[in-house]
Amino acid sequence: MLSDKLKHAIRQAYKAIGENLTHFNPRKQQALLIAEIAKTLAGEYDNDRKIITIEAGTGTGKSLAYCLGAIPLALARDKKVCISTATVALQEQLVDKDLPFLKQYAGIDFNFTLVKGRQRYVCRQKLTQAVTSSSGDEPTQVGFTFAEKPDAKDVRTLNAMHKALLDGSWLGDIDSWENHLPTHIWQQVQSDKHSCLKNLSEHTHCPFHKARDTMDQAHVLVINHSLLLADLELGGGRILSPPEDTIYIIDEAHHLPKVTRDFSSASVTLKGSIEWLTKLRDTGDKMSALIKSRNTISSALKLGDDCQDLLLEMQKVLTFVEANANVYFLDHDLSTSGQGNNFTKKSSQDSQVYRFENGIIPQTLKNWAEDLHSLSKKLISHLNKLYNGLIEAVKDGDTQMYLAEPLLAEAGFMLQRLENLQALWFMYAKTDSDKGAPMARWLEKTHHKRQDYLISASPIEVGFTLENMLWSQCEGAVLCSATLRALNSFDHFRFQVGLKDNDGTQYQQVDSPFDYQNNAQLVVANMVNEASAPAFTDEIITKLPHYLEQGSASLVLFSSYWQMNKVAEALRANSDIDIMVQGELSRQQIIEQHKKRCDNNKVSIIFGTQSFSEGLDLPGDYLNNLIITKLPFSVPTSPVEQAQAEYVTAKGGNPFMTLSVPDTSKKLVQACGRLLRNEKDEGVITLLDKRVVTKRYGKQLLDSLPPFNRVFEK
Known part of the structure; x- marks a missing residue:
C-alpha cells in the first residue's frame, strides 16, 4: 500500500x-x-x-x-x-x-547516471599497449593490437586519446570524444568482456569499470x-x-x-564459420602453452577433438545446402511457396532468401542441428576452462599480462561466436510446441564479397x-x-x-491536453486513384503543389523511397519548388536547414519516408502542414513477418486484419503526431489515401486518431 x-x-x-x-x-x-x-x-x-x-x-x-x-x-x-x-x-x-x-x-x-554498453568505452590497457611512446622527438610506435600499422593520422589520434584519458580531460567513452573516431581505430581499443576484466590489476582503472562503480551508487x-x-x-x-x-x-x-x-534471434554463415573454427584448435594450444598445467592440456586436447567433430558436421550442412541450392534458390516465382518443399522463395540483388514453411526443416538437418548444438556446448565448456586458467595464471604472476591479453581477446571472440552457434543450432534442433507459434527458420544465399550461406532462426512471438x-x-x-x-x-x-x-x-x-478540434484540421483529399494504382504517383505529382500551399513549413511523408524520389524529381523538373529530400542530406542537416529557412520566414518543404514519422520534433512554426501520401501499410517481406502471417492463417485468422491493420493504425497515429508538439501549435494534416473512406477498415483507422477537425473533400 x-x-x-x-x-x-x-x-x-x-x-x-x-x-x-x-x-x-x-x-x-x-x-x-x-x-x-x-x-x-x-x-x-x-x-x-x-x-x-x-x-x-x-x-x-x-x-x-x-x-x-x-x-x-x-x-x-x-x-x-x-x-x-x-x-x-x-x-x-x-x-x-x-x-x-x-x-x-x-x-x-x-x-542518476546514464549506463552505456561496454563497447562504448575505451579499454585503458589496450590503449596503453596500442600507444608506446619513445623518448625525444621520435615517432610514436603502435603495439601488437593492430594487424596493420596505422598511418600517421591514426597514430596522432591514438596519442591524443591516450593523453586525454590520462589527464582526465576525456572520460573514455566514445560519445564524449569531440572528434570522429574511425571504426577501425575504435574496434582495436574498445572494452570487451573477455579481456577487460576488473579483477586483473591492469584493468582496474578502465573507464568502463569506473562507470560501473558510479552506477552502483x-x-x-x-x-x-x-x-x-x-x-x-x-x-x-x-x-x-x-x-x-x-x-x-x-x-x-x-x-x-x-x-x-532481435535479441532472441541467431544467424550463422556456413563458410565463414568453418573458416574461423579451423583456427580454434590453434587458439587453445597457444593458451595451454602459456598456462602450462595438466588440466589445461587436457582441455586443449578435448577442444581440438570436439572442434574437429563440429567442423565435420558443419561441412555436412554446407554440402547439403549446396546440393539443394538449385532447388532452394531458383530466381523465378520469387514470392510464392514452392510445391512439395517447405520453404518460401524470395530474392533480391544481394541475396536469395529461403524460408521453411511453418518452421519445418528436413529431418536430416534437424539431426545435424542436435549434434551441432551438443558439440558447441562442449566447446564452450573447454574454452572457458582455458580462458579461466589463463586469467588465474596472470593473477598468480605465472604469465605476463602483455602475453595473455591478445589471447584473452581472441578466446573471447571465439566464445561469443560459439555461443551464437549454440543458440542457432538449439533453435533448429528444438521441436516446436503445438501450443505456441513455431520458430521462423530460413536460409539465405549471400553474394557480398563472396558467396556464402546464412542460416537463421528467430522466434515469432516473444x-x-x-x-x-x-x-x-x-x-x-x-x-x-x-x-x-x-x-x-x-x-x-x-x-x-x-x-x-x-x-x-x-x-x-x-489524452493529450491539446485542442485538436480548433488547432488542427484533418483533410481527406478527394483522390481519383486508389493508392495501389499505377496512376496514383502521377496524381500525387499533379495535386501535391496545391496542398503544399496550405502552409509555410511542410513535411510530406511517403511509403517508399521510389515514390518519394519520383515525385521530387517531377516537381523539381516542372516547377521552382525547393525540396529537401531524405537521403540527399543527413537527417540532422535537413532539420537544421529547415529550421533556418523557417526562422528567416522562407517556405520550407521536407520529403521523408516512414522513419521521419517518428521522433521528429518540429514545434511551432517549424511545421504547420503535414501531408501523408499513403497509409503506412508495410508489406511482410522479412522471413519473420512472413512466418507471423503464415501462423495467423494456420490458426484460421486473417493476417491483414490481425497484423497489418493494427500496425498501420499505430504508424498513422505516430505520423499525425508530428504536427502538434505544443499546446499552441496549429496546422493541417492532409491524407492523400482514399482507402480511409472506401475500405471497411478505414473508419477504424480514422477513429484511432486524435479528434482533429475532419474535412472530407468532394
Whole structure:
C-alpha cells in the first residue's frame, strides 16, 4: 500500500515544482498518471503484479509523471529505478533535462547516471599497449593490437586519446570524444568482456569499470532497450541491478517487442564459420602453452577433438545446402511457396532468401542441428576452462599480462561466436510446441564479397520470453508510449509483450491536453486513384503543389523511397519548388536547414519516408502542414513477418486484419503526431489515401486518431 508519508512526499514534490517555476502549469492528466503509477508500484491494485501500461499523448508530461510516481517509492523501499528508452534523443532529454530538473526543483535527493554498453568505452590497457611512446622527438610506435600499422593520422589520434584519458580531460567513452573516431581505430581499443576484466590489476582503472562503480551508487539508471535485453538474457543483475530489486520504466515501449525478438534471434554463415573454427584448435594450444598445467592440456586436447567433430558436421550442412541450392534458390516465382518443399522463395540483388514453411526443416538437418548444438556446448565448456586458467595464471604472476591479453581477446571472440552457434543450432534442433507459434527458420544465399550461406532462426512471438525474464521477476514496471494502442485497444500490444487482460496488469490511456478540434484540421483529399494504382504517383505529382500551399513549413511523408524520389524529381523538373529530400542530406542537416529557412520566414518543404514519422520534433512554426501520401501499410517481406502471417492463417485468422491493420493504425497515429508538439501549435494534416473512406477498415483507422477537425473533400 502507498503510505500516507509517501503520498505526502509525492504531493510535496509536485507542489515544489510549481512553486519554483513560474511558467509551470500543473496538468490533470499528469497528476492522474503520477497517482496511478504510484498506486500500482505500491501494490494497491495487485501486490504480486505491480505493472502498469500507459498510453500518454504528446503534452501530458509523462516523463515527469513516471519519475515522480516511481522515484520516491523506490527510495523509500531501497529499490533502483531503471528507465529504458529506444532512442538516444530521449536518453539525452532525461539525463540533460528531466532528471536534473526534478532533482533541483522537486526536493528529492537522488543520484542518476546514464549506463552505456561496454563497447562504448575505451579499454585503458589496450590503449596503453596500442600507444608506446619513445623518448625525444621520435615517432610514436603502435603495439601488437593492430594487424596493420596505422598511418600517421591514426597514430596522432591514438596519442591524443591516450593523453586525454590520462589527464582526465576525456572520460573514455566514445560519445564524449569531440572528434570522429574511425571504426577501425575504435574496434582495436574498445572494452570487451573477455579481456577487460576488473579483477586483473591492469584493468582496474578502465573507464568502463569506473562507470560501473558510479552506477552502483546511483538510484536511477538510464539505459536503452538493447542493454536491458542484454542483461535479462544473462539472467538479470549481471549488467544492471537484479530485477527483483528494480522498478523498470520502459519508455517508447512500442519498440520492445522488436528489440526482444532481435535479441532472441541467431544467424550463422556456413563458410565463414568453418573458416574461423579451423583456427580454434590453434587458439587453445597457444593458451595451454602459456598456462602450462595438466588440466589445461587436457582441455586443449578435448577442444581440438570436439572442434574437429563440429567442423565435420558443419561441412555436412554446407554440402547439403549446396546440393539443394538449385532447388532452394531458383530466381523465378520469387514470392510464392514452392510445391512439395517447405520453404518460401524470395530474392533480391544481394541475396536469395529461403524460408521453411511453418518452421519445418528436413529431418536430416534437424539431426545435424542436435549434434551441432551438443558439440558447441562442449566447446564452450573447454574454452572457458582455458580462458579461466589463463586469467588465474596472470593473477598468480605465472604469465605476463602483455602475453595473455591478445589471447584473452581472441578466446573471447571465439566464445561469443560459439555461443551464437549454440543458440542457432538449439533453435533448429528444438521441436516446436503445438501450443505456441513455431520458430521462423530460413536460409539465405549471400553474394557480398563472396558467396556464402546464412542460416537463421528467430522466434515469432516473444511474449513468453518477456514474461519469464522480466514481468514475473521484477519489483515493478511501467510501460509507456504515445502509441501503444492499436485501433483504440491495448490488445495487440498486450499480446506482443506477453501481458494478459486478467493477470493484474493495470492499463491507463491519457489524452493529450491539446485542442485538436480548433488547432488542427484533418483533410481527406478527394483522390481519383486508389493508392495501389499505377496512376496514383502521377496524381500525387499533379495535386501535391496545391496542398503544399496550405502552409509555410511542410513535411510530406511517403511509403517508399521510389515514390518519394519520383515525385521530387517531377516537381523539381516542372516547377521552382525547393525540396529537401531524405537521403540527399543527413537527417540532422535537413532539420537544421529547415529550421533556418523557417526562422528567416522562407517556405520550407521536407520529403521523408516512414522513419521521419517518428521522433521528429518540429514545434511551432517549424511545421504547420503535414501531408501523408499513403497509409503506412508495410508489406511482410522479412522471413519473420512472413512466418507471423503464415501462423495467423494456420490458426484460421486473417493476417491483414490481425497484423497489418493494427500496425498501420499505430504508424498513422505516430505520423499525425508530428504536427502538434505544443499546446499552441496549429496546422493541417492532409491524407492523400482514399482507402480511409472506401475500405471497411478505414473508419477504424480514422477513429484511432486524435479528434482533429475532419474535412472530407468532394
